[in-house]
Amino acid sequence: MARPNDEVESLLREYADLLAITGGDAFKARAYERAARAIAGCHDDVSTLGARELKAIPGVGKSIADKIEEYFRDGRVAAFEEVRARIPAGVRQLIEIPTLGPKKAALLHDQLGISSVDELADAIKAERLRGLKGFGPKTEENILHGIDLMRQTGGRVLLDVAMNLAEEIVATLSAVTGCLRCTYAGSLRRYRETIGDVDILAAATDSAPIMAAFRNLDLVDEVIASGEKKTSIRTTKGLQVDLRVVPLEAWGAALQYFTGSQAHNVRTREIAVHAKLKLSEYGLFDVETGKLVVSETEEEVYRRLGLAWIPPTLREDRGEIDAAARDQLPGLVTERDLRGDLHTHTDLTDGVATLEDMLETAAQRGYAYYAVTDHAPNLVMQRMSDEKMLFQRARLRELDGKYGRMRLLHGTELNIDADGDVDWPPDFLEGFDVCVASVHSSFGQSRRDMTRRLVRACENPHVNIIGHPTTRLIGRRDPVDADLAEVFRACARTGTALEVNSLPDRLDLRDEHILWAKEFGVKFAINSDAHSTQNLHGISYGVGTAQRGWLTPDDVINTWPLTRLRKFLLKASPTP
C-alpha cells in the first residue's frame, strides 16, 4: 500500500548503486542507501509530504528532499537520468550477482564492454576474463555460481513483492461496479516463498468492466492476452498477472482450481474420477448426467469429495489429502494466535524506527508481550556496547506497563561465532529475558564445524532461539551446510527453539525443514526480525511458512501465555 515510498526507495537505491559503479564518493552512495531504507520504513506516504516533513526523515536532507519533490512533480529526477544515460541498466544488474560488487562491475563494463548478466556468463565461458586484473579462476567460479543462484529463482519474485502487488490489484478491482468478489489465488495464496506469476480471481455476471479496469491499471506494461474469461498482463516490473472472472456460482470451484498446487489438484481430481465425478474450475459435475453437483464454495467441493476443507498453505500434496480424508488435518497456527514477537530491532542498531515507534505499532497489533532484541557487540558495525544495552534495558523497564496489557521483554540477537560461542559472558547474558542467537559470519564452514557450532549454541543455557537457522538469502545465498538432524536433536534436547524468520528474503527455517524439525519435537518461534514498523506486520509471511510446515499453536512458543513462555526461556528442563 505504501507504493510511493517503495518507488522512491527503489529510485534512491538505484542511484546509490550507480554512484558506486561510477566510483564517486562512497559516502555519498551510502547516504542515498540510508535515505532509501529510512523512506521504505517511513509510515507516512512520502508523496504527500512537503520539504520540511521530508527532511525530518532521518538521512534525508535538502538535496534528497528536493529530488523526491522533483520526482513527484516531474515524474523524473534530472540528476538520476544523467547517470542512467551513462551506465546501462544491465551493468547495475551485474552487482546483483553475489560476490560481484560495483568495482568489478565497472571494470567488466569498461574493459570488456559487458553490460548484462548473460554477456558476463558468455564472456566467462569464452575465457575473456583471463588476464583481467583481479579476476582469477576462483572469481570466475564464484560469479558463475552466483549467476546460477540468481537463475534458480528465475523470473520469480519474493512473497512480499507479489503480495503487495496482488493486494493493490484486488483493492482496485473490488471497487469496480459489478464485482461481486475478488481475491488472489495461486502460489501466493499458498504462501510459497517465491512467486512466478500472480493469479487473481473475480466473480461477476458481466466480466467486461473488470477486465477493462484490469487492463487500464497504471502498473500494466503490456497486455499479453485479453478475453472474456481471462486477461493476462505484464507489469512494468516484469511480473505476469492473470485475471480470471467467473460467475459467482462457480466461485468455490474456481478458487480451488486456481489455488493449486498442480500436484494437489491432480490428486483431488483423481478422487473425483473414482467417485464418477469431474472437477474443473466451473464445478464438480456428475460424469454420467453431466449435472453440476457443487461449485459455490471450496468447503462444499472438498466435502463432496469426502475431504475436510484444506487450508491453502497445505495444498502441496504432502499428505494433506489423506489427512483431510481422515479428518486429521492439523489445527494450523494463525496470525491471531501469536501473542508476541520475540525478534525485533530498533534504531539503536540497524533498525530504522525508534523503540517507542516499534512498541506503539506492536501494541496496536494486540500483542500480550514483545521482545526488543537489538544486535550484540560482535557484529562490529552495529557498535553495540554494554552501556547502550543496559541503557536500553532501563528505558524498556520504564516503559513496561505503558502500552496497555503488552509486557516488554528485553533481549538481544547474539552472534554465534565460528566456534559456537556468543558475544557476552554468562553473567551479562543472565540479565536478558530472551536471547536469539544467529550466524552472521563464516558461512562457508565445513558441515562438521557448522553442525558443532550450531549445537554448541543450543547448549548455551542462555540461548533461547536460533535465529534464521540456515542463514540463506533467497536467490542470493545458499543455506549453510550443517547436519540439520543433529541440530534439531540438540534443540529438542536443550529446550532451544528454532526461529521461523518472517523476512521475505529469508523465510528461514523454510517449510520442509520445519516439517522435518517438528518430528524431533522441536519448538519454534515465529518472529518478524522487524527492522521497521512495517516489518512487524510482515510476520504474516512467517505464519504462512509455519503453516506450510504444518505447525499448530502448541508448536510455537510465542503463541503461549507469558507464564508458559517464561518457563521455557529459563531452559531449566527440556521442552515441556
Added chain:
DNA sequence: GCCGTTTTCGGCCCGACTGTTTTCAGTCG
C-alpha cells in the same frame, strides 16, 4: 549527501574474509 550534549566541517558502520596478490582490493554483514 547527511549531520551535530565536542561540530556548519570533517567525519561518516568497521572488521573479517576471500581471492589475488607479494601487500592489497573488493565484498559483505
